[in-house]
Amino acid sequence: xxxxxxxxxxxxxxxxxxxxxxxxxxxxxxxxxxxxxxxxxxxxxxxxxxxxxxxxxxxxxxxxxxxxxxxxxxxxxx
Amino acid sequence: xxxxxxxxxxxxxxxxxxxxxxxxxxxxxxxxxxxxxxxxxxxxxxxxxxxxxxxxxxxxxxxxxxxxxxxxxxxxxxxxxxxxxxxxxxxxxxxxxxxxxxxxxxxxxxxxxxxxxxxxxxxxxxxxxxxxxxxxxxxxxxxxxxxxxxxxxxxxxxxxxxxxxxxxxxxxxxxxxxxxxxxxxxxxxxxxxxxxxxxxxxxxxxxxxxxxxxxxxxxxxxxxxxxxxxxxxxxxxxxxxxxxxxxxxxxxxxxxxxxxxxxxxxxxxxxxxxxxxxxxxxxxxxxxxxxxxxxxxxxxxxxxxxxxxxxxxxxxxxxxxxxxxxxxxxxxxxxxxxxxxxxxxxxxxx
Numbered sequence: 001x002x003x004x005x006x007x008x009x010x011x012x013x014x015x016x017x018x019x020x021x022x023x024x025x026x027x028x029x030x031x032x033x034x035x036x037x038x039x040x041x042x043x044x045x046x047x048x049x050x051x052x053x054x055x056x057x058x059x060x061x062x063x064x065x066x067x068x069x070x071x072x073x074x075x076x077x078x
Numbered sequence: 079x080x081x082x083x084x085x086x087x088x089x090x091x092x093x094x095x096x097x098x099x100x101x102x103x104x105x106x107x108x109x110x111x112x113x114x115x116x117x118x119x120x121x122x123x124x125x126x127x128x129x130x131x132x133x134x135x136x137x138x139x140x141x142x143x144x145x146x147x148x149x150x151x152x153x154x155x156x157x158x159x160x161x162x163x164x165x166x167x168x169x170x171x172x173x174x175x176x177x178x179x180x181x182x183x184x185x186x187x188x189x190x191x192x193x194x195x196x197x198x199x200x201x202x203x204x205x206x207x208x209x210x211x212x213x214x215x216x217x218x219x220x221x222x223x224x225x226x227x228x229x230x231x232x233x234x235x236x237x238x239x240x241x242x243x244x245x246x247x248x249x250x251x252x253x254x255x256x257x258x259x260x261x262x263x264x265x266x267x268x269x270x271x272x273x274x275x276x277x278x279x280x281x282x283x284x285x286x287x288x289x290x291x292x293x294x295x296x297x298x299x300x301x302x303x304x305x306x307x308x309x310x311x312x313x314x315x316x317x318x319x320x321x322x323x324x325x326x327x328x329x330x331x332x333x334x335x336x337x338x339x340x341x342x343x344x345x346x347x348x349x350x351x352x353x354x355x356x357x358x359x360x361x362x363x364x365x366x367x368x369x370x371x372x373x374x375x376x377x378x379x380x381x382x383x384x385x386x387x388x389x390x391x392x393x394x395x396x397x398x399x400x401x402x403x404x405x406x407x408x409x410x411x412x413x414x415x416x417x418x419x420x421x422x423x424x425x426x427x428x
Contacts, residue, residue, distance in 0.1 A: 016120060018112045037236060037296075038120055041313055045353050048317055057310030 002051065007070045014046035015039040025067040043069070053077060080263040081330050087208040088253035090218075091150050091421030094246045094385035095142040096127040096372065098427045101228075103239045117239055122348025126242035126373035127427075128228040135166045136174050136181070138245035139222040141426055143182055146247040149421045152218060154183055159219030160190040161207050163199040163377050165406070166226040167192060170278075178222065189216070196273070197344045197405025199223055199377030200246075201413045205261050207250050217252040224378030233291060233299045237307060240347065242373035246381040249421070257416040262327040264319060269408035272311040277302030312405070316350045320404050320412075321357040327400070327412045335360065337398065338414070340388060344403040345369045345379035377403065385425050392417055 008023050017034050029035045040060050047053045053076040063069045102125045106114050118124050129138070139162070147154065160182070162175035175190040184190075189210070195202050203221040211219055227241035277288040288302025300306065320343070328335060335341075341360055343351055345368055355365050366387035368379065375382050380401045384392060391397060396418040404410035 016116055018116055034116075037309055038117060041309055041349055042120065044310055044313055045317070045349055049353065049356065054314055054318070056314065057308070060310075 014042035027066045082261045084208040084259040088256040089420045090249040090251045092248045093142040093146040094382045095138045095426040096244045097129045101128045122369040123373040129226050129243045135226040142247040155185045158216035161221040163193045163203040163223040165196045198403040198409040198411050200380040200403050201411035211252045214252050225376035227376050240374045242375045244375035244378035246378045260331050260414045262412045264410045266408045272308045273406040317353045320354050338400045339397040340399045341365050342401045
């Protein structure tokens with residue numbers, strides 16, 4: 001089972017933030033300046049490579065907080 | 079699952095041509111520099127070659143084909159087939175290949191037509207031309223592959239930073255003792271909207287409002303005649319379909335991945351290409367890339383990469399190369415070829 005801590009680490013790497021940001025489970029995606037289409041692609045690759053899960057652009061659009069993105073793992077695997 | 083084998087076809091030569099004009103993705107105001115560096119790092123594209131206004135794909139293909147014919151010392155009357163694989167034809171009709179028959183001074187007995195494919199187009203071009211020649215009645219043919227994909231007027235930053243223009247000319251000939259070529263093909267029309275120019279065809283005929291830029295669902299303003307790319311859909315398609323296609327092709331061949339000298343993939347963007355490479359467990363040294371300097375050059379990207387990254391190696395002795403193209407359609411195709419020192423001059427810069 002994946003922990004949210006390791007997920008946040010993977011997420012941070014995938015988004016490739018220029019400026020360090022503190023991310024928690026409750027952080028809203030809309031509050032991240034660098035949450036853009038490029039970041040979404042990085043996160044889709046990360047889901048595939050790290051968790052063996054395919055997510056779509058719409059899956060990400062439906063997420064508001066980091067916790068929602070993390071929950072996609074269980075939702076898609078379930 | 080479509081797989082095929084072609085006998086008695088040799089790749090005689092390959093010439094690539096790009097516009098001289100270089101555009102850098104880092105050419106931006108200082109306040110945008112960090113954002114741009116992040117983009118370059120992730121898509122892997124720093125510079126691209128871009129056509130001048132009025133310069134068409136066929137204007138790049140012409141010198142490539144002329145150099146190919148003269149370098150091979152082929153007589154023009156001996157060229158039986160001229161194919162063009164492009165999605166940037168000179169005109170909606172007639173086919174660019176037929177216009178090129180005349181521009182190249184080829185015989186009126188030349189068989190010429192266009193194939194409407196993008197990023198997957200190179201293996202398809204080789205297969206269609208090779209199939210026509212493998213019977214041995216028609217013996218020599220050329221396939222011109224590439225696109226003018228750049229659109230400097232676009233307001234879509236993703237699109238603007240991605241595409242470079244390029245044209246390539248590849249010569250195939252009937253050759254009794256040539257090694258077999260092996261192919262694998264795939265099509266998935268359910269994904270046709272992932273890369274699309276919506277207006278201007280029969281489904282949505284051109285109207286005045288298609289020439290205005292209107293904001294789309296993603297907030298980007300586009301004309302009806304601009305390309306729309308669905309990045310996540312293309313990414314998912316590429317990493318879902320390409321690795322198993324390559325594995326299937328290898329399994330249907332006598333070769334293991336270790337027996338392949340180079341894996342030349344369509345140059346989509348770094349994220350996609352690196353994910354495919356890692357999924358297949360291939361070493362970087364066997365997977366050349368031309369993305370950094372030339373961007374995504376559509377159907378020309380496979381032969382372009384061979385010209386700019388593998389030329390010396392391919393001229394040094396026989397090499398076994400696996401190529402895989404994938405993209406608009408959705409469409410994909412892979413092939414394994416043995417290249418035995420083809421005519422392969424340096425890149426033409428026009």
